[in-house]
Amino acid sequence: MRAAALGFQIAVTGLAVAFLLIPALMSAVTGVTANYFRGLSSGLTLDWVARVWELYASTVWRSMRIALGALAAALLIGVPAAYALARAPGRLARAIEEFVSLPLAVPGLALALALLQLYGTWRGFRISEWFILVGHVLYTLPFMIRAVLAVFAAIDLPKLEEAAAALGAPPWRRFIDIAVPNAAPGVLAGALTVVTLSIGEFNLTWMLHTPLTKTLPVGLADSYASMRLEVASAYTLVFFVMVLPLLVAMQWAAARAQGFVR
Amino acid sequence: MRADDRFTLLAALPLAIFAGAFLLLPLARLIMASGEGPSGWALYGQVLANPRYMRALGQTVAVSGLVSLAALAVATTAALFLVRRRFFGRSVLIGLLTFPLAFPGVVVGFMIILLGGRQGLMNALARDLFDARLVFAYSMTGLFLGYLYFSIPRVLLTVMAAAEKLDPALEEAARSLGAGPVAVLRDVTLPGLAPALVASGAVAFATAMGAFGTAFTLATNIDVLPMVIYTEFTLAANIATAAALSVVLGLVTWALLFLARSFAGAAVAAGG
Numbered sequence: 001m002r003a004a005a006l007g008f009q010i011a012v013t014g015l016a017v018a019f020l021l022i023p024a025l026m027s028a029v030t031g032v033t034a035n036y037f038r039g040l041s042s043g044l045t046l047d048w049v050a051r052v053w054e055l056y057a058s059t060v061w062r063s064m065r066i067a068l069g070a071l072a073a074a075l076l077i078g079v080p081a082a083y084a085l086a087r088a089p090g091r092l093a094r095a096i097e098e099f100v101s102l103p104l105a106v107p108g109l110a111l112a113l114a115l116l117q118l119y120g121t122w123r124g125f126r127i128s129e130w131f132i133l134v135g136h137v138l139y140t141l142p143f144m145i146r147a148v149l150a151v152f153a154a155i156d157l158p159k160l161e162e163a164a165a166a167l168g169a170p171p172w173r174r175f176i177d178i179a180v181p182n183a184a185p186g187v188l189a190g191a192l193t194v195v196t197l198s199i200g201e202f203n204l205t206w207m208l209h210t211p212l213t214k215t216l217p218v219g220l221a222d223s224y225a226s227m228r229l230e231v232a233s234a235y236t237l238v239f240f241v242m243v244l245p246l247l248v249a250m251q252w253a254a255a256r257a258q259g260f261v262r
Numbered sequence: 263m264r265a266d267d268r269f270t271l272l273a274a275l276p277l278a279i280f281a282g283a284f285l286l287l288p289l290a291r292l293i294m295a296s297g298e299g300p301s302g303w304a305l306y307g308q309v310l311a312n313p314r315y316m317r318a319l320g321q322t323v324a325v326s327g328l329v330s331l332a333a334l335a336v337a338t339t340a341a342l343f344l345v346r347r348r349f350f351g352r353s354v355l356i357g358l359l360t361f362p363l364a365f366p367g368v369v370v371g372f373m374i375i376l377l378g379g380r381q382g383l384m385n386a387l388a389r390d391l392f393d394a395r396l397v398f399a400y401s402m403t404g405l406f407l408g409y410l411y412f413s414i415p416r417v418l419l420t421v422m423a424a425a426e427k428l429d430p431a432l433e434e435a436a437r438s439l440g441a442g443p444v445a446v447l448r449d450v451t452l453p454g455l456a457p458a459l460v461a462s463g464a465v466a467f468a469t470a471m472g473a474f475g476t477a478f479t480l481a482t483n484i485d486v487l488p489m490v491i492y493t494e495f496t497l498a499a500n501i502a503t504a505a506a507l508s509v510v511l512g513l514v515t516w517a518l519l520f521l522a523r524s525f526a527g528a529a530v531a532a533g534g
Contacts (some may be wrong), residue, residue, distance in 0.1 A: 016340050117291045
C-alpha cells in the first residue's frame with residue numbers, strides 16, 4: 001500500500017515535470033533547428049536567432065531599460081514606503097498597504113484600462129516608454145514593499161532605532177544607517193523580483209504599448225501570431241536566456257531573506 | 263509634530279504621490295467611465311442581465327475553479343514527495359518545476375501550441391502512431407492546460423513551504439495507532455496543510471480569472487471575461503461596458519483573495 005502511494009507520487013511528479021518541461025525544451029530546440037518539419041536531421045543553426053535579433057533587438061533593449069526603470073522606482077518609492085509602513089503600525093498603515101497591493105489582485109487588463117482612461121489623451125506621455133514604465137511600477141512596487149516589510153517586521157526595528165536615537169542619530173540617519181542595511185536581504189529579493197516580473201509583464205503592457213514602444217513579451221505575442229515557428233521559438237529562447245538566470249537568483253535571494261526573517 | 267513622525271511622512275510621500283496619480287485617480291476614472299455610457303449606471307444591471315457576458319463570466323469561473331483544483335491536486339502530491347524524499351537531483355527537479363514562474367501568459371500559450379497545436383507534438387505523435395488527428399490547443403482544453411501550466415509552480419512553492427513545517431511525528435503517531443495511508447492523508451496531513459491549500463488555491467483562482475495573455479495567444483473564440491473586455495474595448499470601442507466589466511472582474515478577484523486571507527489568517531503569511 002505504501003509502495004503504491006509512493007509510485008503514484010512519483011508518477012504525478014514525473015508527469016508534472018514532463019508537462020512543464022517538454023514544450024519549453026521543444027521551443028529551445030526548434031529555435032536552433034534549420035527546419036522544424038524535417039526535425040533535427042535538418043541540422044542546427046543560429047540563423048533564426050540572428051533573424052530575431054535583426055527584427056526584435058529593440059524590444060530586448062527596451063525591456064531591459066524599463067526593468068531597470070522599474071527597479072529604480074521600486075528602490076526610491078518602495079524602500080522608504082516600507083520603512084514608513086513599518087514605523088506606523090495601525091489601521092491607516094494597513095489600509096494603505098492593502099490599497100497599494102491592489103495591482104496584485106486586480107487583473108492587469110483592468111489597471112491598463114484605468115490608466116488609458118485617465119492619461120490616454122495626454123499624447124506625449126501616452127506614446128512614450130514612460131507610460132509603460134508607470135504600468136510596470138504599479139505592478140511590481142507591491143513586491144518590493146512586501147519583501148522589505150517582511151524583514152522590518154522580523155528584526156525588531158523599534159529597538160534598533162531606539163538605541164540609535166539614544167546615541168543622538170536624527171531620523172534620516174537612522175533610516176540610512178540602521179534601517180536600510182538591516183533590510184538589505186529583503187531589498188535584494190525584492191529587486192530581483194521586480195526586474196524578473198517587469199521583463200515578463202504582458203497583460204498591462206499589451207494595452208499600454210504603441211507600435212514604437214514594443215517590449216519583449218509584446219514582440220513575442222507579435223511573433224507567435226505572424227512569424228514561422230522557428231522564429232517564434234528562437235525569440236522565446238532569447239527570452240528564456242534572459243529570464244532564467246534572474247529567476248534562479250530571485251529564488252536564491254528569497255530563500256536567503258527568509259533565513260534572515262526566521 | 264515630532265521630527266520622527268515628520269520623517270515617517272516624508273518617507274511615505276513618494277508612494278503617496280505615485281499611488282495617488284497612477285492608482286487612485288485612474289481607478290476612480292475607470293469607475294466613472296463605466297457610468298458614462300448612454301445608459302448611465304443602469305449599465306451594470308444590463309451587463310448582469312446580458313446572457314453573453316454572464317456565459318463568459320460562468321465559463322471564466324468554471325475554468326478557473328477546475329484549474330485551481332487540478333493544480334492543488336498535482337502540486338500537493340508532488341510537494342509531499344519532494345519534501346519527504348531526499349534523492350539525487352532533487353533540487354534540480356524543484357528548480358525545473360518552478361521555472362515557469364517567470365513566464366508571461368503569452369509564452370505559456372505558445373507552450374500549449376507546441377504541445378497541442380496543429381503543428382504540435384501531440385498531433386505529430388497521433389499522426390505517426392495512430393494515423394489520427396489530435397489538436398486541442400485552441401479549445402477550452404488548451405486554455406485549461408495553459409492555466410494549469412502557470413498555476414502548478416505557484417501552488418507548489420506555497421504547499422512545499424507549508425509541508426516542510428508539518429511535524430512528521432504526527433503522521434508517525436497516527437500510523438502507529440493503526441491508521442492506513444489514506445486515513446493519515448485525510449485526517450492528519452491535509453488538515454495540516456489546509457491554510458496553505460486555501461491560500462494558494464485562491465491565488466491560482468484569481469490569477470486564472472484575470473489571465474489574458476494565454477487566451478490571447480491561443481486566439482480562440484472562447485469567451486473568457488478578460489478576452490470579452492479586450493474585444494469590447496478595442497474592436498467594439500464600447501468603453502463604458504469594458505470599464506464596467508473590468509470593475510466587476512477586479513472586485514470579484516480582489517474580494518476572493520481578501521476572503522481567503524482572512525480565512526487562512528496568519529498561516530497564509532507564514533506559508534508564503
